[in-house]
Amino acid sequence: MSYLRAVLNNNTALEIKHLENIIKYGKKLGHNTSKYEKELAKIEKRENTTSSKTATKNKVQKTQTAKKVTKTKPKPKTNSLNYTVKNVYTKNNMIVIDFYTNITKKHIDYSIDKTKYSNLYLFDIKGSFKDARPTKLEISGIDRIYIIQKQKSLLHIKVRDKNKLNPIYIVNKKQIIIKFLNIGSNVNSNTTKTNTNRNIINVNRYKRKVVVIDAGHGGKDVGAVGSNKKYEKKVVLAVGKYLYNILKKRGYDVYITRKGDTFIEVRNRTILANKKNADIFLSIHANSIAKSKAHKVKGVETFFLSPARSARAKRVAAKENSSDVRSMSLATKNSFLTVLNQSKITASNKLAIDVQQNMLYTLQQKYKDTVDGGVREGPFWVLVGAQMPSILIEVGYISHPTEGKRLYKSSYQKLLANGIANGIDSYFLKNP
Numbered sequence: 001m002s003y004l005r006a007v008l009n010n011n012t013a014l015e016i017k018h019l020e021n022i023i024k025y026g027k028k029l030g031h032n033t034s035k036y037e038k039e040l041a042k043i044e045k046r047e048n049t050t051s052s053k054t055a056t057k058n059k060v061q062k063t064q065t066a067k068k069v070t071k072t073k074p075k076p077k078t079n080s081l082n083y084t085v086k087n088v089y090t091k092n093n094m095i096v097i098d099f100y101t102n103i104t105k106k107h108i109d110y111s112i113d114k115t116k117y118s119n120l121y122l123f124d125i126k127g128s129f130k131d132a133r134p135t136k137l138e139i140s141g142i143d144r145i146y147i148i149q150k151q152k153s154l155l156h157i158k159v160r161d162k163n164k165l166n167p168i169y170i171v172n173k174k175q176i177i178i179k180f181l182n183i184g185s186n187v188n189s190n191t192t193k194t195n196t197n198r199n200i201i202n203v204n205r206y207k208r209k210v211v212v213i214d215a216g217h218g219g220k221d222v223g224a225v226g227s228n229k230k231y232e233k234k235v236v237l238a239v240g241k242y243l244y245n246i247l248k249k250r251g252y253d254v255y256i257t258r259k260g261d262t263f264i265e266v267r268n269r270t271i272l273a274n275k276k277n278a279d280i281f282l283s284i285h286a287n288s289i290a291k292s293k294a295h296k297v298k299g300v301e302t303f304f305l306s307p308a309r310s311a312r313a314k315r316v317a318a319k320e321n322s323s324d325v326r327s328m329s330l331a332t333k334n335s336f337l338t339v340l341n342q343s344k345i346t347a348s349n350k351l352a353i354d355v356q357q358n359m360l361y362t363l364q365q366k367y368k369d370t371v372d373g374g375v376r377e378g379p380f381w382v383l384v385g386a387q388m389p390s391i392l393i394e395v396g397y398i399s400h401p402t403e404g405k406r407l408y409k410s411s412y413q414k415l416l417a418n419g420i421a422n423g424i425d426s427y428f429l430k431n432p
């Protein structure tokens with residue numbers, strides 16, 4: 001936390017000191033520290049520029065934050081009262097529709113109209129948008145996007161393209177996100193002549209994100225056990241494999257630690273993620289509790305790595321850590337916890353929030369009784385070695401009479417995987 005605090009407080013001397021420590025200990029542990037070395041070089045360079053420059057820079061930053069603060073405050077109600085849609089815009093080749101209030105899947109209806117020469121994707125959105133006509137949307141690689149206020153409370157978003165775009169949409173709280181699964185390949189083939197310079201820059205920035213999925217336990221390590229010998233290792237492998245396929249279809253580079261019933265040591269699980277230079281690492285697990293409480297405790301929860309040890313995190317961590325506690329010395333664990341992973345905590349926390357929210361939302365569409373276990377922090381050794389934002393997902397309680405049964409159903413496993421995938425989309429949308 002001290003490194004983060006130094007950054008947040010703009011304490012350069014402290015920031016440099018902590019970075020030097022991270023590099024020193026990281027090297028001792030055989031980690032790749034080039035990222036931190038670059039960061040250090042950047043700060044040192046920044047320090048060498050004249051103090052007047054820094055002063056103006058600080059001034060600019062200050063006014064920007066001031067602006068941001070006023071932005072988040074609700075605008076005068078005269079505008080928002082009559083309109084339910086706040087804004088429609090594009091971000092990372094996706095269309096984003098922001099509402100003033102929370103919405104549900106009922107707010108969007110999707111249809112497709114195919115002709116020989118083009119595909120028309122039509123999104124009927126329950127809402128009214130003040131700037132429907134004047135707002136123009138462009139995504140490089142897509143022929144045309146129209147926004148039309150069809151009726152007083154029906155907004156049309158039409159997307160026309162000669163290629164198949166395979167759109168999907170995510171509804172979460174006050175937002176609808178429309179993503180085009182096939183845009184990557186179209187973008188590449190269209191960039192040569194037709195697009196402007198600006199678009200080409202955008203295209204170059206478009207990089208496939210790398211996701212590594214870890215299906216927990218496996219082989220001799222069965223994980224948690226529910227009634228009738230329901231094994232955690234089986235449930236999490238199924239969810240992991242569904243997630244693998246969904247993310248592939250959505251254009252991610254995806255890897256999974258195991259595709260069968262094999263035993264993998266905890267520390268080896270993150271090696272794959274580090275080797276593939278993954279953008280995020282997700283470890284999938286299922287929870288359980290003593291028989292006496294089995295019918296009371298259920299729900300989904302998401303953890304991110306931190307030294308924090310709440311009673312609940314301790315209980316879950318003790319269970320998940322038990323399969324491979326001896327593979328790392330306590331000193332190694334502690335040095336990782338206090339040094340290397342600190343800068344990843346914030347990003348991991350954000351990822352955990354997006355995954356938890358979307359997983360819960362998706363499940364509750366069909367299973368209203370799904371319990372929100374929330375986002376929590378804890379010391380999970382499986383996440384310790386990861387050099388990227390990483391989370392541990394508990395997809396439910398295998399010990400619960402109904403939830404345990406659901407976890408064994410493939411339709412439920414697919415629902416879970418879709419929810420997690422939506423969370424990942426949502427995270428990368430906000431953190432490109």
Ligand SMILES: [Zn+2]
Nearest residue numbers: 216223285286
């Ligand atoms: Zn587990």
